[in-house]
Amino acid sequence: MTPNTSTSESILVRGIGMDTRKEAVFRMAFKMFTRRSYRLLDAGDERPPTLAIVDIDGPEGTLLIEQFQREYPGRHILLTSISPLPDSMFPVLQKPVRMETLFPALDLLLSKSPPSPMERPSEKSGATVTPIRPQMEVPAPSTPSMSTTASASPTAAAPPLSPRPVPALRPEEIRRFDAQTGLLGQLQIIRRDQAAAVIVEDQHRIVLRIDPVVDQVVLLTDDEHLRSLVRDPQARLQMRAPSNHDIPANTPTRHLTLQSLLWQVAAWSADGRLGQHLQMNAPVQLKQWPNLTRLVMLPDALRLAAFLARSPASPALTIKVLRVAPADLFNFLAAADSLGLLRYDTAEKSENSILTTAHSAPAQAEIPSAKRNFLGRILARIAGL
Amino acid sequence: MREDNKIIFTGPVGAGKTTAISVLSDVPIISTDAQASDMTLNRKGHTTVAMDYGVLKLDERTKIHLYGTPGQERFDFMWDILTTGGLGLILMLDNTRPNPKKDLHFFLHAFKDFIVEVPVVIGISKTDVKTRPQPEDYVNMLPEVTTDLRMLNPIPPIFEVDGRRKDDVKNLVMALLYSIDPGLGDQP
Numbered sequence: 154m155t156p157n158t159s160t161s162e163s164i165l166v167r168g169i170g171m172d173t174r175k176e177a178v179f180r181m182a183f184k185m186f187t188r189r190s191y192r193l194l195d196a197g198d199e200r201p202p203t204l205a206i207v208d209i210d211g212p213e214g215t216l217l218i219e220q221f222q223r224e225y226p227g228r229h230i231l232l233t234s235i236s237p238l239p240d241s242m243f244p245v246l247q248k249p250v251r252m253e254t255l256f257p258a259l260d261l262l263l264s265k266s267p268p269s270p271m272e273r274p275s276e277k278s279g280a281t282v283t284p285i286r287p288q289m290e291v292p293a294p295s296t297p298s299m300s301t302t303a304s305a306s307p308t309a310a311a312p313p314l315s316p317r318p319v320p321a322l323r324p325e326e327i328r329r330f331d332a333q334t335g336l337l338g339q340l341q342i343i344r345r346d347q348a349a350a351v352i353v354e355d356q357h358r359i360v361l362r363i364d365p366v367v368d369q370v371v372l373l374t375d376d377e378h379l380r381s382l383v384r385d386p387q388a389r390l391q392m393r394a395p396s397n398h399d400i401p402a403n404t405p406t407r408h409l410t411l412q413s414l415l416w417q418v419a420a421w422s423a424d425g426r427l428g429q430h431l432q433m434n435a436p437v438q439l440k441q442w443p444n445l446t447r448l449v450m451l452p453d454a455l456r457l458a459a460f461l462a463r464s465p466a467s468p469a470l471t472i473k474v475l476r477v478a479p480a481d482l483f484n485f486l487a488a489a490d491s492l493g494l495l496r497y498d499t500a501e502k503s504e505n506s507i508l509t510t511a512h513s514a515p516a517q518a519e520i521p522s523a524k525r526n527f528l529g530r531i532l533a534r535i536a537g538l
Numbered sequence: 539m540r541e542d543n544k545i546i547f548t549g550p551v552g553a554g555k556t557t558a559i560s561v562l563s564d565v566p567i568i569s570t571d572a573q574a575s576d577m578t579l580n581r582k583g584h585t586t587v588a589m590d591y592g593v594l595k596l597d598e599r600t601k602i603h604l605y606g607t608p609g610q611e612r613f614d615f616m617w618d619i620l621t622t623g624g625l626g627l628i629l630m631l632d633n634t635r636p637n638p639k640k641d642l643h644f645f646l647h648a649f650k651d652f653i654v655e656v657p658v659v660i661g662i663s664k665t666d667v668k669t670r671p672q673p674e675d676y677v678n679m680l681p682e683v684t685t686d687l688r689m690l691n692p693i694p695p696i697f698e699v700d701g702r703r704k705d706d707v708k709n710l711v712m713a714l715l716y717s718i719d720p721g722l723g724d725q726p
Contacts, residue, residue, distance in 0.1 A: 219616065382630040440677075442696060442697070444673045446697070446699055446703075449700050450709075455709065455712050455713055456723060457720075458713070459695075459713065459717050461691075462691070474721065479682075523724065527600075528722055530596050530600075530713060531602055532722050535712055536712065
């Protein structure tokens, strides 16, 4: 029998195949989600879970599902994997997992009867399979299912994967934002002027102390509040010169680089919107790769950086070729532009203009599909480490 | 069909090649020690250099060989052999060394024929010990350093890395793979 999943009590979730870091991410996501109360069971908590989230990219792969089904027959199961699983009888949330689709997936899961524990993948009904496009970052996906599959069948080549569909985006659907306004605008002024400053909310509450010369920021608030300030057009933020008394003793603070703050705030500010100064059909180009190991990893950031560092391409072409979600591209462009890494033709800044082929990568022959498939397997293996 | 491919890690001694390879390798890393014969370069009378080797297995028959080159110039005869069949070059630079620009120049030129065909990614290590040069400084060095080079990716990824941090090493290698083909991973 399916356990009661009423919204009035906690829905107990067993995380399987996850290390403590991944569990912590889910735990945080559950904490932030208030419409329903999900609770990730701690190791050793013997209470029967309502559902399990199973990361099948580890060495034990799908065996974990069978073990869980034996122990808790009839419970709901949501899989996470870096690879698509077209034959899965369970819904699959592709990694990196995102909050925006995790909870709809869980809602959908709980609204249905779980598959029979005796049911085999080959007996799956199409209705139970709901591949879901991920949106919440999970920092470290584990071993991908592609390599696990290959291990089980050494002679099998990796199955060819269907490419993502090209995201449809009509011009009238493109939303715009002004990067010169709000907290992002203030941060960019501070960076441009290279003058230390504090950002104050409502005349009294210091939110940030910034020293652009040494690329350091002291945060006196948490990410959630910072994000709310970024997204609230009515937020009353002021900039002023710092003083010695800005940060009282024993005040909890966090430190990060101005670059990493700008990158994050720009992505939050964009919120899936294209900067006003960029055109969908005009080329953009990266001057250099962002230092992505020291910045929040935005979705598809590595691919986008590789593509836009190689040669100029318009946002429209980038979406078409890479099949990235427009919102992810727009957030990446905003973040890169906030660090001055983006070239685009503009009347105001000639030094920002697109470079000709002298600095672009030489034309490359199209990669044969077999090699592409092979590289994709390596990529999945590395991502899953 | 048996498929073997290589990823080459290079850079000066102490830049973190061994640590990075050990993060990726499915087997304990193998280091090949060799005694240098060039005594003039060695005031102690001997030195030991190591070629590191690790393996990333995709399945029982398919392996990615991970080679860490000896850092010293006098072993550069090995590099051509190592790079045959290589997918790309990961250049690890030690930010605490006296002249990282010279290192950048030396290693890019040492692999000049290789990086015409394959991408290079650059990892800057020990930035926690010495913060400068910063990654953008390396970016600014590149035009001068590479003026006589042809590179498959003239704008290479330059990341701060700590070889002990798995995510840093993973991102470095993933950047290499995406530099070969940004279209990788366009599956839903």
